[in-house]
Amino acid sequence: MSKLLRVGTTYLPVKNIKEAVHWYVSNLDAVLNYEDNDKAILDLANQSFFLVKVNEKQNSNFVDSYGNERFTLTFEVNGLTELEKLHQDLSEKGVKIGEIEDRGHAGNNFIFYDLDGNKFDVWSELSPDFKKRYLEDGVASESK
Known part of the structure; x- marks a missing residue:
């Protein structure tokens, strides 16, 4: 069986692609590789980040068993x-x-x-x- 060697891509939900790209580039020095109306691909911290357009306000966070x-x-x-x-x-x-x-x-x-x-x-x-x-x-x- 092969081993997983690294995480290559992380997907993040965003409401506005252009605003999110600007935020990541200006605040975290991400490098923009691709952008269209539905997604953007950034290089950040030795990994690809896909910013994916969502219709409703949502994010990648979750609530643990203690409500945090x-x-x-x-x-x-x-x-x-x-x-x-x-x-x-x-x-x-x-x-x-x-x-x-x-x-x-x-x-x-x-x-x-x-x-x-x-x-x-x-x-x-x-x-x-x-x-x-x-x-x-x-x-x-x-x-x-």
């Missing part, structure tokens, strides 16, 4: 300094963000929301495998 709204995706940055810089940058751009938190595990996190209310997490720790494969080979930049 949860995110479906955690981004990683390389260390606390980078987390703090990103938090400050998003705050200055007017993005809805939460406070930097210590959740009792390695590193710190904060959450943010896109225009459509899709909730994301950011963690200050890169996975060891990512560091080994990409940072040690000089493919990914530590300061990006």
